[in-house]
Amino acid sequence: MPAFEYVALDTGGKRSRGYLNADSEVAARRELRRRNLAPLKVGRAEGKRVRSAGVSLSLSRPRNLGRRDLMVFTRQLASLIEAGIPVEETLGLLSRQAETPALRRVLSSARSRVQEGGRLADALGDHPHSFPAVYRAMVSAGESAGGLGRVLNRLADYLEKADVIRRKIQAALIYPAALAVTAIAVVSALLVFIVPRIAEQFEGTGVSLPLPTRLMISLSGLLQEYGVVLLAGLAMCVLLALFALRSEPARHQRDRLLRGLPVTGGWTRDMEAARFARTMAILIQSGAVLPDALRASGRAAGNRAFAGTLEAVVADVETGTGLSEALRKSDWFPGLLVHMVAAGERSGALGDMFDRAAHQLEQDVDGRTATAMNLLEPAIIITMGAIVTGIILSILLPILRLNTLALG
Known part of the structure; x- marks a missing residue:
């Protein structure tokens, strides 16, 4: 049904504007009169532009809510x-x-x-x-x-808590991200500008350069010759990866890979389980039927592989299998969640048990996230220090060898 923009007067003579859905402009005017509004202007919303509070909004491509x-x-x-x-x-x-x-x-x-x-x-x-x-x-x-x-x-x-967690993670990542960018810039500058000048000092000395020094000089030459090409190739690979991830099979494979990684796998599982438990708690306490609640939780999942697991759970539940037993078949759900769901099924308080499980799982995810963020910064510093130390050693080793030969 097309949308119409209107300007009308109410019974008090106050001008108002808005949008409504109608089959035609005549039907839109009829609807306005039914609402005790006197239409002054009615027109199709598509393709027009409306200015409100100084902001231009294209109605042909309306914005979504943030x-x-x-x-x-x-x-x-x-x-x-x-x-x-x-x-x-x-x-x-x-x-x-x-x-x-x-x-x-x-x-x-x-x-x-x-x-x-x-x-x-x-x-x-x-x-x-x-x-x-x-x-x-x-x-x-x-x-x-x-x-x-x-x-x-x-x-x-639920929305406010999710937003707080998202903002907390973003704030925690700002400093490590800036540190990582600085580290990459410093190492690149050393390899492109400093190492070649020092390498020139060793030419014609007849000294056999150590392996670390030769590797560093080779890497420096590679960046000097093909740095722009390598950067363009990296950017192209990133763009191709982002384009490929638009397809559902590629996203499914990515999410399955994240679940299988040793570091992120456990965190991904707990995060999805916490989101699942919170969604189920709200839906069941609101009176939703169990299969419908499971399907809605699958649509809320951020991981496609987890959503596929919930489809199997829904199929088991609809064939008569208990929810706790259906969850136990999968390795996505922590034992705590499975046991609390089983207790909820026995006591008839499934919604409350989902709520308690969600609270506990969310606390665990918050703790693991905070720990990971606290470890990320020193990890970047140590990595940067190791790389810079390697560059310095590759420069000092031939100098020490020259000094040894001179003294000998």
Whole structure:
């Protein structure tokens, strides 16, 4: 259904603008009159440009909501719905108060869909790139169970916690990344500018250069002759790798490889297990059916190999296998999670046990992440020191040999 942009007057004579979905411009004007709005201007949204707060927005390629917009919207929506305000009125209020054109466009469209009798989850489904599948699944479960406000509050907590962890990791990586770039620049400068000048001093001396010195001089010559070609080739390889990773099989292989690496494998497993447990806790406590909750958790997974594992779990559960037994068959799920799920199945408190397991797993992931970040900086410093020491030794060895010959 096409989207229309409108400018209209309400019963109080106040001018308002927004978007709605309709079959035609006539239907759009009819819908505006049904809402007690007097249309002043109605036009197709596609291909036009709207300026709002000094920002130009192309409606032919609308922007998606960012993480910050999604978090703020979810928290505000939860607060208003729990206060007893209807969904349609809540969306209209948030749309008028939206700070970004993208959020205003999405909320106006969702409000129009709700006004037409659709559910909020279906309205959000019109914008799949702004609202992930697991987000819509949680909203749908909340609507079905009659606890939409409670579910949205849990969802907002989940989004905010994930954002805090993401920001913490990004902040922790800034200094090591800057250190690594500096180290590469220093080593490259030594090899390209310093080593060749020192190597010139050994020419014509008749001294047999040690193996480390010959290797260093050869590497320096290689960088001088083909440095630009090597850099261009490296950039091309990175671009080709990024292009290849757009395909689903390549992503699946990459994720499977990450799971099998000795250092990142355990961390990847625990991180995906923690995300799975948190998603399952919210969905089950919201009243979602177990197979549907498992499918939504699979769509929320960041690792394709893990999502494939959950597909096998769903198949086992639908054939009558217990959830804990289905999870035990895979090596993706820690023993703690499997045992707590089994306890939840016996006690009938599966959602609560998922919540406890998620809390414990998240603490473990936070601890391992903090440890890894603390070890990364000294590891880079030690590596840089070892490389510089090797360069210095390769320079000093022939000097020491010359001194020995001179004294002899």
